[in-house]
Amino acid sequence: MTEFDTTDAAKEVKRGKLSGIRHFLSSLQIRYKFLISFALIFFLSMLLCNLFIYVYVRNNIEDRIESELTNTTAMIYDMVNTSVNVAIKNHLRAVAEKNLDILNALYQRSLAGDISPEDARKRAVDVILSQTIGTSGYLYCLDSQGDVTVHPRGRLIGINVAEHEFVRQMMTKKQGYLEYEWKNPEEKERRAKALYMAHFEPWDWIIAASAYRSEFIRLVNVEDFRQSILSLKFGQSGYAFVFDKDGRAIIHPVLQDVNIFQTPELPNQYLRDMMQRKKGRAVYFWKNPGETRPRKKLVMFNYIPEYQWVVASSSYLDELYQPLTTIRNVFLGISLLFFSIMLAVTFGLSRTITTPLRQLMARFSTATAGDYSTRMEIRSADEVGQLAGYFNRFMEQLETTHLELKDEIRVRRMAEQARNESRVRYYLLMEAAPDPIVNYDMKGRVIYINPAFARVFGWSLEECKGGKMDHFVPEACWPETKVMIHQVRVGQGIFNVETRRLTKDGRVVDVSISGASALDARGKLTGSIIILRDITRSKNLEKQVMQAGDRERMNIGQELHDDLCPHLIGISGLAAVIREDLKSRQDPAAELARKMGVLMEDAVEKTRQLARGLCPVHLVSHGFQSALEEIADQFAYYSGVQFEFSMDEGIDILDDSCAIHLYHIAREAVNNAVKHSNCDRIIIAFNEDAADGLIHLTITDNGTGIDPDSSCRGIGLQIMAYRAKIIEAQFNIDTGSKGTTILVILSASARMKIDKKENVPV
Missing domain, CATH: 3.30.565.10 (Histidine kinase-like ATPase, C-terminal domain)
Structure with missing residues (x-):
């Protein structure tokens, strides 16, 4: 057996199964059909209702917990940032104010005469430049005009740097904390930086202690906010946590100071994904130490770039969806209760319907045997009782109609016989007609053509039946053909419209078309009947007659031009001679001769124009x-x-x-x-x-x-x-x-x- 045979066999088996299911359903009793239908409707209704409530509650729970986790993550983010900012600010302030005290002490010594003012300034510069803050932080001084007075890079001394925005703020404020972004010449990107400044008025020095914010992570005291973060709970076991870039748990209720990247038994791909994405939402399975199985949890996380920390809030989804389980169980119990009630009601209702129907079927069985006197007993006024009444009236009408139908059948047989005879005469007339005749349906397809059509155009009925005859209409004749088709379709006839058609061998035939709509017994339009009369011969005769007329007209024009015109010209010449002769004798008739000459010249011109119209020799x-x-x-x-x-x-x-x-x-x-x-x-x-x-x-x-x-x-x-x-x-x-x-x-x-x-x- 080939692959195609196997496929066909499988399709046949599938069709057989579907046919068996349809037969089984159609043969069920009404009570069981009611039961299956109601049960199916009830099941689908409850399913859709439960699904809607489940999705609605689940979406609300997810939206609420996501909002809560997002807000908590933002709060942790702000808490850590605030703690770091405070630590940075306090540290830089302490450094700046300490150096302010040093400058003030040196200044006082110079006033007391212990050291010279120049020596005091030199010692102040040495003290300032000898200090560092973190890895790359340093101290420097500016004056109120923005000129650099002290800087680790000596080439900047005396240079005005007021074009920088943060410098202009320093010149304005002179005291306090300031954050800005800075990029050293050897660096590619700007980095967040902070400074604290103090103003030493005697020398007009603005002392600035500055460092990059990322280097102050060691100043952060995690204990300041550890308990605040660990106290946050979501559900029964949801919690907040903080990790650094190396995977170490900065704050975690279970894995405190544990490096997840270096712990094989703990999955670390989720944390790596959070480190890569920086901010967002994550759902994954997680099993804390001491738990028996991993559970699915939802995490909303954010990233603090200065310290490369991930702060996150998490909650386990099984705890979030616990209310859904309760709702499902309640709906299941309610569904079973209503289904039991519906089952009892359905059987009761179906019995009140099926019992009268069985009786009705028995009466119909009696009627099919030819007994039209059987009747139903009406016991109620509901639809079943009305059905019994309709049955009784139907049987009464059927009994009356039975006799009338016999007479009508006899009359119809006679009419059908007459119609058949008429149809035979109709087709005999079509077959014997000398002109081609085509019968089309409403879509323009050929129903019938007579032998004259095959004789004139060359196509037989077998070649044309069921198809369209577009191919025997010349391209130039389509506009007028479409007008004729429209006239027939709207019920207007066409009469002796001259056009052209093609034969099977490609010849062009001049035809005169007449046609009308074909109607059925009820007057409905069913198609059209078209008669095409071959007028090629008559058209040729018309053309020959026209050509003969043209030739005769040309001959007459030629005669007028070649015979009558010279004759009139001769008469005009004689009239001119007579006029001259009479004029020489001073005869008054000379004027009449002149007028005769003018009239003859007009006659010659008119004759020439007439000849030119009849025979355009030009x-x-x-x-x-x-x-x-x-x-x-x-x-x-x-x-x-x-x-x-x-x-x-x-x-x-x-x-x-x-x-x-x-x-x-x-x-x-x-x-x-x-x-x-x-x-x-x-x-x-x-x-x-x-x-x-x-x-x-x-x-x-x-x-x-x-x-x-x-x-x-x-x-x-x-x-x-x-x-x-x-x-x-x-x-x-x-x-x-x-x-x-x-x-x-x-x-x-x-x-x-x-x-x-x-x-x-x-």
């Missing part, structure tokens, strides 16, 4: 771009309208029919803009898009725009759109309050790019 003689420029010349008589051109060189239209249609579209667009838009600028652009290689003909004006209501659009716009469709071009109108843009995008199949130098396609 498309052949000068090219399409020149024809566009001539359109502007034709409308130049409208004052206040400025024409602008944007045309790429080297682009022309070879297909005469395509060029003529584009010319008429451009002429109609300019005519509409000049006459209806109230514009003062028209831009004619004839460019090639570098991205797709297509030609864009754009006519843009800055007028008032076209009314968006399609019913208000004239036949000119419809003819323009129709001409674009004839030459397989895209036709778009973008209109608004700032003007109108008409865009014609010509496909690559309808034009070619000409190299004017070689005059060959490239």
